[in-house]
Amino acid sequence: MRPCAFSNPREFLRALLLFLAFALSSSGSLQAQQKVSAPSDKVKIRAITAFIILDRAQYKEQIADTLKMLKYARTVFESRGYEVQTIRIATQPFPQYTQGLTFDQTVAFFKDYDALAQQEKFAAAIGPAMLNAGDSDAQADLLGEILRNTKQLNATVAVAGEDGVRWNAVGAAARVMKKLSETTEHSQGNFHFAAIAMVPPLTPFFPAAYHTGFGHQFAVALQSANVVAAAFKDAPDLATAQQRLTDKLGSEATAVEALAQRVDRDMGWAYVGIDLSPAPAGDVSIGAAIENLTAQPVGASGTLTAAATITAGLKAVFVKQTGYSGLMLPILEDKRLAQRWSEGRISLDALLSYSAVCGTGFDTIPLPGDTTVEQLSLIIGDMASLAYKWHKPLSARLLPVAGKSPGDTTEFDDPFLVNTTLQPLVRAANKQ
Secondary structure, three states: OOOOOOOOHHHHHHHHHHHHHHHHHHHHHHHHHHHHOOOOOOOEEEEEEEEEOOOHHHHHHHHHHHHHHHHHHHHHHHHOOOOEEEEEEEEOOHHHOOOOOOHHHHHHHHHHHHHHHHHHOOEEEEEEEOOOOOOOOHHHHHHHHHHHOOOOEEEEEEEEEOOEEOHHHHHHHHHHHHHHHHHOHHHHHHHHEEEEEOOOOOOOOOOOOOOOOOOOEEEEEEEOHHHHHHHHOOOOOHHHHHHHHHHHHHHHHHHHHHHHHHHHHHHOOEEEEEEOOOOOEEOEOHHHHHHHHHOOOOOOOOHHHHHHHHHHHHHOOOOOEOOOOOOOOOHHHEHHHHHHHHOOOOOHHHHHHHHOOOOOOEEEEEEEOOOOHHHHHHHHHHHHHHHHHHOOOEEEEEEEEOOOOOOOEOOOOOOOOOOOEOOOOOOOOOOO
């Protein structure tokens, strides 16, 4: 047996303490290095969305309490190296908490709410108009005026439900779109508005977010187009690509869910799930991810198969899912999709066909300024008919641009929107 190198116990203890200090320091340095060198295929958090039952009489106190939870949640995620893009608050349908107010009083209330959202730097959704069959289209007319007079508020009109397509709501949503295109700067008001069909409560993505329950809940939306791109790169076949996506996104989503559950325990707000829809952002492109798989431009043959592959990969991820949890193809939020739209490779009909196998609908679609209410109604009606037929959540966020014609370039002034070339409303768009 070898003798101890330290004859004095104090010397041994001192050496041990120095060793532990060095080990902890090295560990901290390694963690810091890993945080700085986070892999490019790590997901980002597009939104942490809280759902509340807004009480008009005490909404400022409610918002302050909700922001405590959201800011704590953001800190928890950021401490683990996640970038959090936005914190958001969604309510029950706004007609429920504006009862008793006149038209002008309602608009004034939401101007105040919008000012609070801008001051406190959160995005706000006020829920849908015409959520229930038989609701008056006056709710949609009021919503158009609310959105025309605010900057941060988001809302929808529900155009289909378990009872089928609601054609009066389809027309009402089209009128809102036309009004916002003509009365908001750069026609950007429609970025905050959508017609929704079969979209369930508790989706964290805007503008569709709303709830009909008890509130005091939250959900997480991911920005993970980069994960799809990494999974599909050099995949030898579709089955491998789909399994890689499930494995990669599953690993990321499980880690995100563990942090969300921590927020649930610490703050007493109920975690209701993750919307796994792989949202893009500019250069972080779902279009590029699809082209990694098909080796063809988006819009060419194979795009629908890629959409189905992505959706199947998402559905197999074993976490609590909420919202759409399907592929989205937002033309104006994705540089590659905007490029393919400008080239005439993607059409409305193509997007509708992809929607049959994924969670797309029509998302941030630029349209000529002379698109009529009747034409908008037909587009929305097609989306709603497909959603009802297949009992799946779809939406239409259409952006007619006042004063612009096919061939013109949009002039949106928003960090989340990519400018592109307007295409004719009816065209042959099957370029290969």
